[in-house]
Amino acid sequence: MTSPLLRSVARILLPLALLVAAHLLLRGHNLPGGGFVAGLMTAAALILQFVAADRGVAARGLPCRPETLIWLGLVFAGGTAVASLPLGYPLLTSAFWHLELPLLGHVEIATALLFDLGVYCVVTGVTLTILIAIEE
């Protein structure tokens, strides 16, 4: 399944897909998107590399093992969840701030994004783990 055509298309698609995933993740709080969808998107883009390219090349391209991503995500989401406790708020209380930045204009920063980042990591990690395990 390593047709040169598929391989070159996959290579061009990867950065685009990752960019779209990042876009989905960041805008999730206000527009359709979010960690779950972004995670699936990332996993789909990466698995395309595995299918299209030589597996060794694709695996070397990953910054870490997908299982690591799962743990990272759990730590992120769990950490965000309990971070409100020391401040005296109940579990999972979220906070958000509105800022006016030069060039970017109105920007909203919400701790929920960190939580969503955890969801993103877990979903990406889980999907990749399962697919790669079966693909091998």
Add this chain to the structure above:
Amino acid sequence: MTLRLVLLPALPLCVALMLPFTRLGARGLAWAAGVVATVASGLALSLAGPILRGETLTASIPWAPAVGLNLSFFADGLSLLFCVLIAGMGVLVIAYAKAYMPADEPLSRFYAALLLFMAAMLGVVTADNLLLLVVFWELTSLASFLLIGFRDHDAAARAGAYQSLIVTGLGGLALLAGILILGAAAGTYELTELLRRGDAVRGLPSVSVALGLILFGAFTKSAQVPFHFWLPSAMAAPTPVSAYLHSATMVKAGIFLVARLAPLFAVTDLWFYAVTAVGAATMLVGGWGALRQSDLKALLAYSTISQLGLIMLLLGYGSPIATIAATFYVLNHAIFKAPLFMAAGIVDHEAGGRDLRRLGGLAAYMPRTTVMVCVAAAAMAGMPPLNGFLSKELFYEATLYGRAHGTWAALLPIVAVAGSMLTTAYTLRLVVGAFFGAPGDFPHAPHEAPAPLRRPAELLTVLCIAIGVTPNLLAAPLIGQAASATLGTSVEAHFALWHGWTPALAMSGLALAGGIAYFIARRATTRVPLPPRLGHSAAELYDLSVTALLRGAQRLTDTWQSGNLRLYIRVVLIFTLGLAVGGLAENTSSATLQPLTDALPGERLVALVTVIATLAVALFNRRRLPSVIALGAVGLLVAVYFAWLSAPDLVLTQLLVETITVILMVLVLYFLPKDIPGHEPRHRVIIDATLAALVGVGVTLAVYAVTRRPFASISDYHLLQSWPRAGGRNVVNVILVDFRGYDTLGEITVLAIAALGILALIGAARRVA
């Protein structure tokens, strides 16, 4: 509020958790554990002042108050007696273990488990909250498991560890059930509160069920008939452990629990008959079994069973004198039985074995140990002027002047004398068989034990004499408070070696004379038989039931986990259908469902195309890859439908999930034959078609019932609150990461676990292949 009470179990627990991570050598470990035990003893003694004045100390830290679980502790006379016993005996056992345990064994594990046990046991006897008590109770079982199986290269040690864990674990479950029933009925899990209510608790419904379950737990823990068989198997543990857990302390946890609940239930008939009958049977079976053993430790184990039965019998009586006798016996038994176990370890060490058939005449080689054993054994047999004599006398007196309960009560003094005769006989077998007579056929030349190995046992032996001679100075205040706590009313304990010519004295004499006579007769001629084999049937029954359980589990697994995917799918579908339809049928009335009249023509068209396309693929396609692609197409149609309903989040998710599912299925297809088998047996086709039709109709009905019922939607609330409360305009996302963030946290955890499971499964499959 006495924080020392919390510290008492917390200190050994913390050190136990730290020990495995230290790099201490054998000496360092022993010293660390010894210091902890000494500090714990000091803490226990520091409680003595107020408790001996009759006060009750309490401490409480809320833990999970919503479910009635608090870290609440209380200490009265009974707790104090056990605390002193646990911590004090701990110091001596650790001192003994320091000399006994070979340095090349994994000692950090040993001492950690020993301290863990000490912490758990201290927790059991000071817990106020019954749920907390169960937690500590189970911890003692776990520590015991670890310690019995300490020499894990030995198959007997592993088997004994499992056996004790299964038996006491079963009892622990029963105890938990009983406590949950009791606590739910009474509305509180605090012991002090339950004890205060008395009659109100006894009058609760289902209280006898709760009591039965709690007693079951106590009986397994204290090795009462018919659960006694685990204790001899537990003798595979290193000897310090046998002396500590399986004679002085852990096996008395059941005794403690019974004593603790005595003020509540001792007046009931169920209590009297159950506890005295089990106690009496255990006393006789234990004594009988001890006569048959040739291994020193096994003999002592049966003797322990017998004496635990004796204490249980006394607690069943519930009279003041019986209660004083029981609490006094708890103390005395620990003091005379522990040195006997330690001596068995010494003989094992210095003569190379502990089988009575190869021992004999050890007095010539180890005179000091012999003297010590003679004193402790005499105390066990109830000879004056030792501590054992005092408690034995009280025991006889209690059986004579107990409350009148018909023939059974009249029978108990006879049982008491019979049990004590057995005690005298096996004590003589132990002492004479090992230390006197012709020299045995020793595995290696015996010699006297070094002082550090003897000291702890010698100290306890001296205590046997000291308490025997000056009981009112050393033991009476403590025993008085312990007995008061067990009775629920204040009593004074007063002991005397000489009571005058009483019936109890006659019973003492009879028991000693009878035991000696049997022993002499048995030695003179072999025509006097050993008691016949008895009591092993319980162990055999245990083995049978464990084997049957494993075989049954194997059969069940073979049937349901046959590897036949078709069967799995059928089972899953049938159960899902049953649950969904059954649940909905119960909660839905057709009158309130709104008819489906508001569907748009376009919606109907999409639905129709989907159904026809799916049917066509299912009926006419014979290859797998097109099936998978068609399934993906159905998913895309659903996405179109979502778009129609203006749900962009759902569309996105649906598209991506479909994409990844198709990739996944294509990857799996690689392992399957390309074509779907064409020639199916007719009955199988019929079954599958019926099931498919049923599931289709069922799911349609379920969806219809769910979506066409009138219900108050909370969407408006979320739409209104999403921006002001969470700063997000995408309500779907806000619900996921904020409003229902806790659910999401749980879901991603489940996802992670599922991924690891799949990884492990595929790894295992690959290893097999």
